[in-house]
Amino acid sequence: MGNSERRLRAEFHGSLVILALVAALPLVLTSVYWQGVVIVSLYYALQAMGWNLVTGYTGQMNLAPAAFAMVGAYGVGLLSHHWGISPWLGVPVGVAAAAGIGLVLGRIVLPLQGAYVALTTLSFAEILRLVIGNSYSVTRGDLGLNVPTVFDGRLPYYYLMLAVVVLVQIALYALMRSRMGLFLQAVRDDEVAAASRGVSIVWWKTLAFVVSSAICGLAGTLYAPFAGLISPELGLILNTGLVVSMVVIGGMGTMIGPIVGALLVYTAGEMLREVGDYHLIVFALLVIVFARFFRGGIWGLLQLGADRLPGRRETGAREG
């Protein structure tokens, strides 16, 4: 077993423990409001997982995850609005739309590096948002679209969202355990060297982009019927900023970071909101501090702590 595999396994098991805790949470957490908070944080967790695949593992600075979630949501919303098609059928359509657009964007940014990828994806995200926001006849623009609910009550949404997060996490684990995991990280670290060892840059970068976009789209398709109302605001850069914060705080390029980060940032944010509305300031500060001093995020810090305990074992926590 390679070290990458060993790391992945620890991270994956850790994430399952956390998700199991989330599954048990409604036993004590009976507040409908707080269940809603967890549902939204799981919605962000999915986007964070998608973003982490393409940026944390593959190194393509994608600033469009929120836009792909918006595309997924509008896939569901438009089908239901125009043709009365059930959100259940809208889910695969929304995911396919996000994957298709992801394919286009992935091909566009394929030859680009670093800041150019960030600028292109940011522009692309803004175009998507502006087009949806201005096409009143089709999307009702800024008014948003009503999406019919699919369940009564909160808990079914809670467990649906959770089940999807678990399934996507398992799928990502399988992908990352395969040679794809090694290749994506190799591409991230040095494209030229990766190609020189037989890794097809075109194929793996594009694939990562498409899968990532599809996951973000999936998040949006599930969010739409839960929220009941969707608008172009889903695709705001600020929402992408939230996704980026979650992953950076949780631990970029790890299996567990996006989940920990999303749950923590979003639910802790809601808790702080009750004390005073300072949560976004706190998280923005945390992002800067983590990026500057603890590049491994919370997971990296935990690993560092674990390494210090029983003798010293190098697990390669990736602090600065």
Place this chain on the structure above:
Amino acid sequence: MLYLDLTVTGLMTGVFYALMAIGLTLIFGILRVVNFAHGEFYMVGAYTYTLLSTALGVPVWLTLPAAVLVGAALGWVTERTLMRPLYAGYSSWGLMKDEYAIIVTFGLSLLLINLVDKVIGPYPYRGPELIDTARVHLGPVIADGHRLMATGLGVAVIAGVFAFMRFTVAGKQVQAVAQNRLGASLAGIDPGRVSAAVFAASGGLAAFAGGLLAPIINASPDVGVFTAVKSYVVVVLGGMGSVAGAVVAGLFLGVAESFGAVFISYGYRDTFGLVILILVLMFRPQGLFGEKGRSV
């Protein structure tokens, strides 16, 4: 007549695009990173100008320089605290440089937006105009007095930047660092100081634009997001790192948008520049903006 009108309006908008883009492109020239908090320098400038004038009653001719100073200070602090690791120590960071710079400036952007949102509030503030004259007739074109004054100041400052880069030692040092950081440092120029100065200048210019536009685009916490996106377009169009390119591209984008809004679609006017940005990066991934890293 319509064409002339659209051209003049477009050029006037373009001056502000250029003003925003110059700072961004200078930073790229020096550090090879994009500052994703650039729009927030603009936002801080807009607020400084507006609030000092309206809440404290300071005359606009003092609040405008004050906005520049605050923006410059913010730029300088940003460079000293967050950009230093890009070149001081951290030798193994070469690989993660882009990632770090993008995340950290993105985080700074979020921080400033939310800080202002919390401290000052989410409501928009309209800045006072520099002069009261409502309408000025420039031959056949009618322009708003403030807009004309602001544009004039913008042009003057851009001219000043050019003169500085061309005729002063400090300006030449900036160019030297942009061209060859190592070489410049061997020649006795401290790249760290130049970086800090460029960040300060960049923040000052953005804040200046924010102040000038505050009567036209109300100051609000996220006002910079939109402006920043425009400056990314301009910087890419003009060639990342090129000041002259940024000015030309800024004016071009202003005119293109003003014509596009009338002849193509008003609703989609903000997408034109973004489409242009993507097309440029797709079809001229090098060329337009200078070098592309050698593959081996």
Place this chain on the structure above:
Amino acid sequence: MTFLKVKGLEKRFGGRHAVDSVHFDVAAGELVGLIGPNGSGKTTLLNMLSGHLAPDGGTVTLEGREVTRLPVHRRARAGILRMFQLTRVFDRVSTLDNLLVAGRGLGLNARDALTRARALLDELSLSPVAALDAGRLSGGQRKLLEFGTCFMVPPRIALLDEPFAAVHPSMREIMGRFVRERHALGQTFLLVSHDMPVVREMCERSVCMNAGSILADGNTEDVLNDPAVIEAYLGGEAA
């Protein structure tokens, strides 16, 4: 039989010929030294052989199959593996995983790649740092690691660009022994080096380039004693 055939290969940068109509063959099992003063076109030539640079003319044929237009990763899978002058490893994955990337990239299954990687780690004395991120290795260890990734799957031909430069003598010894042993088993090499004693000792045959062209090709001793070669080196040093 001709194993690697380079025919009329050329590359211009601006108006200048970096490589100008170069012809040479490498036979199976040969260890050929590629020498020449700085800027003579050695690395450009290597880049065209490995696919990192598209030639402006000419062909590269490996075992009768033309590979001139194959992209880098396909050429690697065809068995042309190269080591870069400036070390390239994957900094944020472990030493072991660096080797696994090469193994899997070149088509091994997971188990074979792991077996092979463990053996190479031992052979190159990298086992103690197997779990360390490659970014934390010393310069010499990184070089050894990159060297190792060329041999996860025995290459048809290994292109080594200054493998011994700026490396601690003990690591140089490890690499040198490795090259000699593989060569004895029939491995084909093209070795770019500035280190004349090394070339003299390891390579029976050498090709000397100057100003983009081949100046001399033949028995290493003869090439090194060729007045034109000596002139090129002295000229290069004088300039």
